[in-house]
Amino acid sequence: MSLNTKPLPPLTKQVCQLDANGYYLYTTDADLDLAASDGSYILPGGCIDADPPEDRPGHAARWQDGAWQYLPDHRGQVFYSTATGQPHTINAVGALPDGITDTPPPDKYHSWDAKAKAWTLTKSARAQQLADAKAAKYAAINNAAQAHISRAAELDKVPEFELATWAQQAAEAEAWAVNNTAATPMLSQIALARGADLDDLRTKALKKARAYSALAAHVAGQRQAYVDALNAAADLAAVDEIKINYSAPGA
Structure with missing residues (x-):
């Protein structure tokens, strides 16, 4: 006589690791909770049980209200103040602030022409x-x-x-x-x-x-x-x- 036993779920499951602000970082593994009878998994801190977000260049994925939201991501990129020409490194996700451009000024003599959207020399x-x-x-x-x-x-x-x-x-x-x-x-x-x-x-x-x-x-x-x-x-x-x-x- 054979025993009719239910097979165990996979011992690990891929889950998504988020940062403190809910932005997707990477996938990692959650371990099966062997003490539970419902086949649940033990999620590491800051993880959610969801499919990874789409790979959208120039965007960051944030988990919000049970779904992925995609926001512009320019972190680490250098932009330049249109008022002073000084470089400014973006360190936050979201739309770019006003008054910056990704084009560096040719030199200290050029100023930003808002109408032409270019550095010009008066x-x-x-x-x-x-x-x-x-x-x-x-x-x-x-x-x-x-x-x-x-x-x-x-x-x-x-x-x-x-x-x-x-x-x-x-x-x-x-x-x-x-x-x-x-x-x-x-x-x-x-x-x-x-x-x-x-x-x-x-x-x-x-x-x-x-x-x-x-x-x-x-x-x-x-x-x-x-x-x-x-x-x-x-x-x-x-x-x-x-x-x-x-x-x-x-x-």
């Missing part, structure tokens, strides 16, 4: 953008000129107090070149303190002064040419076309 902003670009290029021209002179003349190897004597040394050397009986008090004192031959020092000072003068004149001319081009630039493209590259005399 006439005054365009003028300010050009003025700022010119100011930055002007500074770059001057800084590059000074850096080139400093490298070529090895100014970093000479202390400031000694650099301040170069003009007088050059003047004395030039005067001596015209008249070898001309007084050269500074060069004479340097030669004495250094233990160097005075005429040899005068010759070297003259050569160095003339080389520096040629270098300074050449770089000054290049710098002024860059400034002329910058003053004539009518737009950003013209400013960008100015490529700064200083060279040595005769190069």
Whole structure:
């Protein structure tokens, strides 16, 4: 004689895990309640016994009133304030708030045109953008000129107090070149303190002064040419076309 026993339901059942706000997270398993006679399952905390929601890109599913409700979901996406252009990361489900766009502003000079629904550049902003670009290029021209002179003349190897004597040394050397009986008090004192031959020092000072003068004149001319081009630039493209590259005399 065989026993007529009712088969047990499956030991586990797929259920839906929700977050604290009722939004669907994932499916998990509920265990059969072996102590119950009605075939019920022990649901983990925050779970519901329902089929998973539809997969709708850009939406989150929320369990409400016994059914899935689908809401726009932009969480983790970056949008931009149309008032300030600052980025804003969405961290809540629902329709997007007013005053944001998914298009980043090209730069700080553009402002949002609500009618055109786009970032635009006003006439005054365009003028300010050009003025700022010119100011930055002007500074770059001057800084590059000074850096080139400093490298070529090895100014970093000479202390400031000694650099301040170069003009007088050059003047004395030039005067001596015209008249070898001309007084050269500074060069004479340097030669004495250094233990160097005075005429040899005068010759070297003259050569160095003339080389520096040629270098300074050449770089000054290049710098002024860059400034002329910058003053004539009518737009950003013209400013960008100015490529700064200083060279040595005769190069």
